[in-house]
Every structure is written in structure tokens, then in C-alpha cells.
Amino acid sequence: MNLLTQKVLKAILENYEEAIKILNKESFDVYSFLNNEFQNTEDITKNNLYQFIFRSFYRLDNAGLTSELKSRYFELLQEYRTKPIDLKAICLDLSNYCQTKCGTWYIRNHKVIGRILNLKLKW
Numbered sequence: 336m337n338l339l340t341q342k343v344l345k346a347i348l349e350n351y352e353e354a355i356k357i358l359n360k361e362s363f364d365v366y367s368f369l370n371n372e373f374q375n376t377e378d379i380t381k382n383n384l385y386q387f388i389f390r391s392f393y394r395l396d397n398a399g400l401t402s403e404l405k406s407r408y409f410e411l412l413q414e415y416r417t418k419p420i421d422l423k424a425i426c427l428d429l430s431n432y433c434q435t436k437c438g439t440w441y442i443r444n445h446k447v448i449g450r451i452l453n454l455k456l457k458w
Contacts, residue, residue, distance in 0.1 A: 340422050365392050373416070380406075380413050404432040 336344075369389055376382045386409055390396045395405060411425055 336419060337421065337423065340420055343422060362392075378413060379416075380409050401432060404429060407432055 365388065369385070369392060372382070372385045372388075373379060376385060379385050386405075389409075390405065395408070400408075407429065411428060415421075415425070
């Protein structure tokens with residue numbers, strides 16, 4: 336695991352209790368559904384219901400991301416489900432896509448990358 340990945344994971348682990356305190360039961364139910372569906376779906380790139388709920392729950396549709404970037408995002412989520420996360424490679428890959436509909440070429444919302452990590456962590 337590279338240094339950047341270690342730093343991000345450390346920050347998540349140090350702050351997860353505070354984050355849990357502000358979530359409601361519905362959030363846990365949806366999160367649980369997403370995790371179960373992720374584990375039980377062979378290829379999430381073909382599961383439109385999963386993608387819709389995921390995008391809604393994590394507000395990816397509200398981030399102004401292009402359809403191409405969201406499609407690539409789910410391809411990466413599928414790709415990294417069976418191998419170690421490489422944040423640098425993911426960021427570089429997604430940087431090839433127009434990040435927002437208004438044409439901004441930087442990762443405006445770092446949370447987008449964190450969503451991939453979220454499904455790989457075991458609490």
C-alpha cells in the first residue's frame with residue numbers, strides 16, 4: 336500500500352466515530368444495502384439499480400460530474416473490488432475525464448475517490 340493510501344485510510348479510521356454519530360438509521364440501512372449488493376453482484380457495471388442508489392446516496396449526481404466520468408467510476412469500482420486500491424492510479428485515470436459539466440478539469444470533490452475506498456474497508 337502506498338503512502339498516500341495509508342494517509343487517507345488513517346484519516347478515515349481516525350474520524351469514523353464522529354461521522355457515525357451524525358448519521359441517521361436510514362443512512363445505515365442504505366449503506367448496508369449498498370455493501371450487500373456490492374458483495375452479491377458479480378458485475379456492478381451492469382446493475383443500474385445499484386448505480387442509481389449509490390449515486391443518490393453519495394450525491395454523485397449532485398456533484399456536476401459528467402456521464403462519462405460516472406461510467407468510468409463504476410468501471411473502476413468493479414476493477415478494484417478484487418485488487419488493492421491505488422489512489423494515485425484512480426485519480427490519474429479519472430483526471431482523463433472532464434470532471435464537471437462546466438468543464439473543470441480537476442477533482443473538485445475528493446469524496447468521489449473515497450467512495451471506492453468505502454466499499455473496501457472492513458469496520
